[in-house]
Amino acid sequence: MRFAFSDQQTEFRDAVRQVLAKECTTDHLRAAYEEPAARSPRWTTLAEMGVVGLTAPEDHGGLGLGMLDLVLLLEEAGRVALPEPLLETTAVVVPLLSELGGSGDPGGVGDPGGSGGVGGAWLDGIAAGDVAAAVGTISTDSPPIAGADGADLLVLFTTAEAGDGEAVPEVHLVDSASVTIRTVASLDPTRRLGIPHWTPKDDTRLASGATAREAIRRTADRAALSTGAELLGLTESMITMAAEYAKERNQFGKPIGGFQAVKHLLAGAQVKLEFARPVVYAAAWALDEGEPHASRSVSTAKAYASDAATEAARVALQVHGAIGYTWECDLHLFLKRAWALAEAWGSASEHRQRVLDGLVAGA
Amino acid sequence: MDTTMDLRTTPAQEAFRLEARSWLAAHTPPPRSLPSLDTAEGFEAHRQWEQTMFDDRWSVVSWPEEFGGRGVGILEWLIFEEEYWRAQAPLRVSQNGVFLLAPTLFEFGTEEQRARFLPAMASAREIWCQGWSEPDAGSDLAGIRSRAVRSEGDDGWLLTGQKTWASRGAFAEWCFGLFRTDPEAERHRGLTYFLIEMSTPGVTVRPIPQIDGETGFAEIFFEDVFVPDGQVLGGVGRGWNVAMATAGSERGLSLRSPARYTEAASRLVDLYAHSLQTEPARAARSADAVAQAWMDAEAYRLNTLWTATRVLSGGSVGPEASANKIHWSETDLAIHRAALALLGPEAEFHGDGVDAPWLDGYLFALAGPIYAGTNEIQRNVVAERMLGLPRG
Numbered sequence: 001m002r003f004a005f006s007d008q009q010t011e012f013r014d015a016v017r018q019v020l021a022k023e024c025t026t027d028h029l030r031a032a033y034e035e036p037a038a039r040s041p042r043w044t045t046l047a048e049m050g051v052v053g054l055t056a057p058e059d060h061g062g063l064g065l066g067m068l069d070l071v072l073l074l075e076e077a078g079r080v081a082l083p084e085p086l087l088e089t090t091a092v093v094v095p096l097l098s099e100l101g102g103s104g105d106p107g108g109v110g111d112p113g114g115s116g117g118v119g120g121a122w123l124d125g126i127a128a129g130d131v132a133a134a135v136g137t138i139s140t141d142s143p144p145i146a147g148a149d150g151a152d153l154l155v156l157f158t159t160a161e162a163g164d165g166e167a168v169p170e171v172h173l174v175d176s177a178s179v180t181i182r183t184v185a186s187l188d189p190t191r192r193l194g195i196p197h198w199t200p201k202d203d204t205r206l207a208s209g210a211t212a213r214e215a216i217r218r219t220a221d222r223a224a225l226s227t228g229a230e231l232l233g234l235t236e237s238m239i240t241m242a243a244e245y246a247k248e249r250n251q252f253g254k255p256i257g258g259f260q261a262v263k264h265l266l267a268g269a270q271v272k273l274e275f276a277r278p279v280v281y282a283a284a285w286a287l288d289e290g291e292p293h294a295s296r297s298v299s300t301a302k303a304y305a306s307d308a309a310t311e312a313a314r315v316a317l318q319v320h321g322a323i324g325y326t327w328e329c330d331l332h333l334f335l336k337r338a339w340a341l342a343e344a345w346g347s348a349s350e351h352r353q354r355v356l357d358g359l360v361a362g363a
Numbered sequence: 364m365d366t367t368m369d370l371r372t373t374p375a376q377e378a379f380r381l382e383a384r385s386w387l388a389a390h391t392p393p394p395r396s397l398p399s400l401d402t403a404e405g406f407e408a409h410r411q412w413e414q415t416m417f418d419d420r421w422s423v424v425s426w427p428e429e430f431g432g433r434g435v436g437i438l439e440w441l442i443f444e445e446e447y448w449r450a451q452a453p454l455r456v457s458q459n460g461v462f463l464l465a466p467t468l469f470e471f472g473t474e475e476q477r478a479r480f481l482p483a484m485a486s487a488r489e490i491w492c493q494g495w496s497e498p499d500a501g502s503d504l505a506g507i508r509s510r511a512v513r514s515e516g517d518d519g520w521l522l523t524g525q526k527t528w529a530s531r532g533a534f535a536e537w538c539f540g541l542f543r544t545d546p547e548a549e550r551h552r553g554l555t556y557f558l559i560e561m562s563t564p565g566v567t568v569r570p571i572p573q574i575d576g577e578t579g580f581a582e583i584f585f586e587d588v589f590v591p592d593g594q595v596l597g598g599v600g601r602g603w604n605v606a607m608a609t610a611g612s613e614r615g616l617s618l619r620s621p622a623r624y625t626e627a628a629s630r631l632v633d634l635y636a637h638s639l640q641t642e643p644a645r646a647a648r649s650a651d652a653v654a655q656a657w658m659d660a661e662a663y664r665l666n667t668l669w670t671a672t673r674v675l676s677g678g679s680v681g682p683e684a685s686a687n688k689i690h691w692s693e694t695d696l697a698i699h700r701a702a703l704a705l706l707g708p709e710a711e712f713h714g715d716g717v718d719a720p721w722l723d724g725y726l727f728a729l730a731g732p733i734y735a736g737t738n739e740i741q742r743n744v745v746a747e748r749m750l751g752l753p754r755g
Contacts, residue, residue: 001373001438003668004676006366068368243750258753260739263746270745271686275662278669285368300658352654359632359657360639 003278005072013072016051017079024080026330032083032190033333038132038150043084047129052086055094060120061127067091067222071229071284078233081337083190085132085147091226093133093155096219097123100171100207119173119206122153135219138198144184146344148194151176157216158200160208169212172204188336221287221298224345228280228298228305234338235273235305235312241331242266242316249321262319269315272308279304296358299351306348309338370668372442379435380442383421387450390415394451395718401577406490406534409456413487423461423485430477431485437616437671444620451626458618459531460484460491464539466612471556471597471605479593480537480558494526494540494559494583495606501528502740504541505550505603509585511542511557519591520544522557522565525584530734532581533570536561539609541602554602558594565589575726613735615684616671619691621664627698627724628660631705634721638705645707652701659694666690682748685741692731692738699725 005013023042032040046052054070056062063069070091077086101119125131135155136145148154154174159167174196181194207215243266246257256262283301286294313335317324324331342348372380392412398405416422417431425440426432435443455461461484468477483489500506509524522542529538538559545553561568565588570578597605612618635653638646666687670680680687702721703710713719732738746752 001371001376001668001672002367002369003665003672005368008366239750243752246752255753257746257750258755260743263752264739264742266750266752267686267689267742267745270749271689271742274683274686275659275666275690278665279658279662281368281669282370282665285370300661303654303658304662349651352651352658355658356632356635356650356654359654360636 003282005068005281009069009072012069013076016046016049016073016076019045019049020076020080020082024082026333029081029083029190029330029333036083036150036189036192038085038134038147038152038192039129040084042082043132044129046084046086047127052090052129053094053123053127055090055098056123056127057098060098060123062094062123066288067095067225067284068281068288071225071281074226074229075233075280078230078235078337078341079237081190081234081237081334085134085151087223087226087230088135088147088151089126089131089133092135092219092223093153094123094126095222096135096155096171096215097173097206099218100211100215122173125152134194135223138196138200144193144195146340147192148176148181148196149183149192151192154179154196154198155206155219156196156198156200156204157212157219160200168209169216170200170208171206171212171215172200173206174198174204186340188340190337191340217295220345221295224302224351225280225283225287225298227341227345228276228283228301231305231309231338231341232273232277232280234334234341235269235276235309238309238312238316238331238334238338239266239269239273241334242319245324246319256319265315265319269308269312272304272311276301276304276308293358296355299346299354299358302346303348303351303355306342306351310342310348313338372438376439376442379439380446383424383443383446384450386419386421387446387452390419391450391452395720397453399577400454400456400531401533401573401575401579403534406456406531409453410487410490412453413455413457417486422457422487423465426465426481426485430481437674438668441620441622441667441671444622445625446622448620448622448626456531457484457487457490459493459535459539460489460537462617463493463609463612464491466617467539467556467596467605467609470608473593475593476558476596489536490531490534491537491539492529492532492535492561492581492583494529494532494538496528497525498527502737504606504736505554507541507543507554509540509542510546511544511555511590514589517589517591519589520555520557520595522559522585522588522590525582527571527582528580528734529583530580532568532583533578538583539596541606544599544602548600551603553600554606555599556596556602556605557590558596559585559588559590563588563590574729575723610736611680611684614688614741615680616667616674616687618735621660621667621691624660624691624694624698625664627695628657631656631698631702634702634705642705642707646705649701649704652697652704656694656697656701659690659697663691663694682744685736685744686749688735689732689738689741689745692728695728695731696725699728 050063053062054065058064097119131152133153134145134147134151137157154176156172158170160170162168179196179198181196184193186193246262247255249256280301283297286297323329397408400406400409413422420433423432424435424443427434497507511520511522514521541554544555565586567584569582571580573579713722747754
């Protein structure tokens with residue numbers, strides 16, 4: 001029993017933190033607000049460091065590592081509100097391609113042509129930093145897909161109807177060059193929301209049936225966990241910004257951080273963050289290990305991280321006061337991402353319900 | 364050294380778990396069968412249970428063998444606690460001693476003090492209470508006025524003053540407490556940590572009935588109570604530092620193991636599942652609160668493992684202990700509040716012949732945000748020492 005990261009994992013985290021502190025400042029974020037893009041020089045840097053291909057197999061240019069190695073880096077991505085799709089690409093699409101890419105549907109795009117199929121080629125491109133991915137569901141009422149606007153590769157989940165009328169889940173691998181994307185505005189423009197105009201074809205199908213169902217389920221878990229990890233970083237940034245402001249801002253002749261009313265707001269948020277962190281880390285471990293209750297761990301993690309971030313966002317704005325409500329103050333860059341991610345891949349209450357249903361079914 | 368994360372217990376730890384489980388299955392009294400430990404009769408019944416555990420070396424598993432323990436580590440202690448709560452074994456009447464004073468004795472005590480006090484504590488022959496709060500010094504602990512003056516020629520001190528809210532003070536044999544030995548020194552300085560036998564002449568105890576009508580805590584009056592030098596813990600004038608170590612245990616890893624909450628949360632889920640059948644509408648309204656309470660207990664379990672690993676790697680627990688105390692006390696409330704909501708009109712049933720574990724548990728939980736330093740004080744500590752906000 002050992003609940004800590006290895007030195008190697010924390011050293012990699014520190015290296016990524018250093019790079020992002022320079023290459024993903026709030027000035028960079030404001031530039032990304034003006035011209036949102038899936039890839040940037042920063043994305044190339046991250047690819048060169050091995051971050052983008054972290055989870056890809058080594059024979060596709062990756063490091064062959066897992067969620068436990070990635071979770072700390074996602075936290076760093078959250079800390080700086082990284083605009084690029086590290087979550088979608090590295091945490092979600094790469095593991096899915098690695099699982100399905102070489103053993104997909106006969107006749108589909110994953111069908112191994114001796115070289116790992118089309119999925120394998122995409123993996124090579126991702127690890128090289130040439131491909132940004134997005135992932136989502138296509139149905140009549142599905143929400144816009146984060147990162148779809150500008151992505152190179154789309155992983156799309158659909159439901160086909162079998163001969164007997166039964167719904168059959170499918171996973172499709174779609175080159176974005178072949179589809180039109182209708183963009184949808186987000187409060188956080190770096191979210192690059194879009195709805196692909198696309199109908200399923202045989203030549204894009206990566207998996208169907210039970211294989212697809214299982215892949216979609218695992219994808220949802222990885223995405224929820226990874227979103228939780230980014231929320232940890234965002235939460236810490238929002239608390240830190242507010243605490244720093246509270247030390248500088250004077251009212252009644254002293255820093256407002258000296259007043260208990262302010263202290264207690266920030267302490268409450270900090271306690272939530274302290275307890276969300278091990279929950280997220282444990283879920284990453286459980287996913288990598290294929291633990292029987294991994295999905296429950298993931299839901300606990302997402303619910304905790306979402307609530308911690310929502311609380312921190314509210315508190316950070318309140319502590320800043322009116323200045324925090326301005327475009328000029330950097331706080332909103334983090335608030336908006338936190339609000340979006342708190343609801344993405346399952347809200348806190350959806351995940352609580354999933355936890356409870358699982359507990360009752362297992363009881 | 365093993366450097367990868369692994370949340371599984373080892374085969375040796377599982378063997379330890381099974382040994383504990385089987386001993387508890389054979390010896391634990393039926394759940395809630397002992398009279399309340401806040402009554403004279405219940406106090407003795409709980410003392411007897413501690414003695415039974417001690418006889419087979421289960422009362423203080425993490426202590427060295429020479430003091431009656433098994434010398435196991437923190438993780439094994441947490442496993443023992445899981446089994447203890449799973450077995451619904453009695454509340455620990457010895458808790459102020461074994462969970463709070465003992466870690467302080469291991470850190471600050473002399474060899475003679477450990478040999479004198481630890482075995483008697485482990486067997487519950489001597490049960491301890493805590494003499495910290497005073498009528499005018501609660502959250503402001505450094506404001507204590509009870510004083511100790513040098514008893515010249517007697518190698519000791521004379522203690523005078525009043526302590527209050529001493530849990531188990533009505534029946535305990537010993538008390539550990541803070542007294543002012545230097546009235547000239549600044550608030551936090553000039554305090555000394557004393558170990559006091561309650562039968563010493565000059566000690567008067569006045570039990571205080573609690574919210575449930577039982578005398579769980581007490582006021583203790585001291586009038587020229589002689590305490591020999593050998594019963595000063597950690598040195599004259601160093602009482603605040605020693606007390607903060609005890610407080611760290613009280614808020615941090617030692618006093619409230621996660622098992623207490625994970626076990627209660629598991630019973631809460633059972634109650635919810637039952638309510639789904641009998642009162643589905645009421646259950647549906649409580650679903651979110653039940654899930655949150657279960658997750659709060661799970662988060663506490665994981666955070667404790669996280670902290671335990673850090674401690675095992677040579678780290679220490681600082682102001683995180685305050686965050687910890689806020690979390691466990693609010694978790695306890697959340698669990699019991701959710702249970703009462705599921706019980707609906709039955710929630711208030713209490714009294715002769717009624718077994719009301721959730722209501723009793725709720726009353727107990729309500730004290731959590733108050734004792735061991737109110738949660739408001741803990742939030743100050745988190746804000747000042749974790750976030751660097753200014754004092755005052």
